[in-house]
Each structure stands twice: as structure tokens, then as C-alpha cells.
Amino acid sequence: MLRRLQPRSAGTKGPGATTEATLEASSRPHPSASVDSQASTKPLLRWDEVPDDFVECFILSGYRRLPCTVQECLASVLKPTNETLNFWTHFIPLLLFLSKFCRLFFLSGRDVPFHHPWLLPLWCYASGVLLTFAMSCTAHVFSCLSLRLRAAFFYLDYASISYYGFGSTVAYYYYLLPGLSLLDARVMTPYVQQRLGWHVDCTRLIAAYRALVLPVAFVLAVACTVACCKSRTDWCSYPFALRTFVFVMPLSMACPIMLESWLFDLRGENPTLFVHFYRRYFWLVVAAFFNVSKIPERIQPGLFDIIGHSHQLFHIFTFLSIYDQVYYVEEGLRQFLKEPPAAPTFSGTVGYMLLLVICLGLVIKKFLNSSEFSSKK
16 A cells, blocks of 8 residues: 655654755756656666655655656566565455455355355455555556656555445455344343343344444545545644554454454354454554554665565555455355345445445545645645
8 A cells, every 4th residue: 555755854754854955956846858868767766866755754765756657667566666566565465366256256166156146245345355456556656657646546545445444344244243143132132131230132232233334334434535635734744653543443343253252252153253353453453563663664774675664564464464354254255155144235235335436536536636735746
């Protein structure tokens, strides 16, 4: 996932202090054709040779020139720039997950055809996973086409993560939550009476949760995208921390699984879900640590410009987290198909996803057309 760049100013944890003259020089437009042709022969630039908005924290070299052509952007994935491994650490997982979902939909050997309503939640989830990795790859490759396109790719990257988060909730809602004792009133009502002494009928509470979980997740997806787009503005001092926190919020929709493991014997009843669920969150914590701390490049600026900087590690651990998630979603699908309840509806699955696409598109359009962005060109 692509990162927002912090301005070089006092108090900013960037490559180092910068004089006003350097700032002014770094923000000037590129020279005309003759000088530009000379610049194109230089494969990598240093942090003080590119516009301020392109400088990554503690990354001193490996920058591509601005603007690049589409051909130059594509060719750069085979050159040692500071974006090369950002691309490959999500492009390879994209191919792996594409192969995985093709097998699930078309080569699984099940009697359920790929277009069956029972698989609609899986389509929503698969589209979210694949779109997230595809958008991340696209953003890292083409972010140096122009300043406006760079901003657009940032916004699309944030939107794709929100889309994936909601797609995950749809899959949880249909494949995982129905199997939880926590959401079964026949189990919870006597459990509450026995453990807490409360004579409460949990039927209405559980029904209310089931009715609200998708609308709340939908609102969170839109709100997270707005917050992350706003984090690119000057008012945000800690954009990486803000975005990490914001994208943790939709993960709260998986709280019933965590509560199930605390209140009931989830490890014994569904060991696959238990192991992969908690391992997924371990990978997410590690990924968040690297994304916020900027380690190891913070410790030795310039040493990890091409290989080993925090964003590459962030990509690797987010891939591992989604890999574990795919594993237990697939297991949930198997359990669902053994005794399927009412078939998921189009409006409750794909309809929600299409509406989310429209809302996220409007959010991106608003930020691209805002005067705040125009003033930063």
C-alpha cells in the first residue's frame, strides 16, 4: 500500500534538516527538454533532487525522476529503485491469490457452480483481496507520472483497502458468524443466566447485531477512506500512525470471533479458525509496527533505500495476514456448504459492494477537486 510523504520541515522525521534554498530548489519544476533528456539517463535521484512531496522518511536515494512516462514507469520495476520491491512484494502475492481464488471458484471439485448465490460472499471477499494488491502495485509503479496522478493513486489505494475491509466483513457475516455460539440465542440465553445470573433473552440483541453489522461496516469503510485522504493534508502531523489506526477500526467487526474464543472452547471446536485467526492478527501487529516506526531505515538512513526498508516489510506481513485470513474464510465456506442456511442475496452482498464503490468514488472525486489539493500542486 502506498505511503503518504511527509514534508521536509522542522520536526519532521525525514532524511534530515533542509535549508530554505534546498526546499525552494526541490520544488521547482523540471528543466526543459534538453536538460530533461539528460535527467532521463540518470537512473536514480537523491532525496534533495526530487520535489518535496516525493521524499520518503529516512530514504535518501533510489528516487525516480518526475515526470516519468508510462514506459519508464513499467521499466522501473526491473531497476533498483526504492519502489521496486514495494511493487514485487505485492505483485507476487497478487498472482498467488489470483491462482487461489481461481481454484476455489472453478477447480474445487464442488457441485456448486461459480455463479451460485452461496458463493456471492466469496466473490465479494475475493474482489477485495485482489483489488487491494492490484491497486497497491499500480500505485507504486505509476506514482511518478505527475503530482495529480500521484494523489489519485494514493486515494485509490486507501479506497481499495476500505473495499477489502468491507468485503471481509461480508464473508465473515455469511460464512463465519452463523457458526458461533456467541450469536446463537439458544446457547447465549442460558449461558448468561448461568454465568451472570441475568434473566435476559438474547434473541433481540443478537438479531439487532446481525441487522447492524453490515451497515456499520459500510459506514466505517467510507469514514476510513475520508480520514486517510485527509491525512495527506498539512494538518496531519503523523499520517502513518493515523492511517494505521484508521484501518484497524474495521477489524473490530471480527470481535465476535475473539469473544467466542474467550467464552467458549473455540480452539477445540474449530481449531483452524482459532489458529489462523490469531496468527493473522499477530502478522497485522508486526506490520503496523514497521509501518509506524519506520524501522530499520530510521536507525540507519540510506542503508535500506533499495532493499529492506519498512514499507517492504509492511507489505510482506500484510500479505501473511491475508494469507491466514483466506485460509479460515475457505474453511468457513466448507462448513457453510455442509448445512447452508438461507442463500445470500444479491443486494446483501454484491449490491452492497457496488454501492460502496460509488461512495468511495465520490470521496476520491471530492478530494481530487478540492482547493486544498490544487494549492499543493
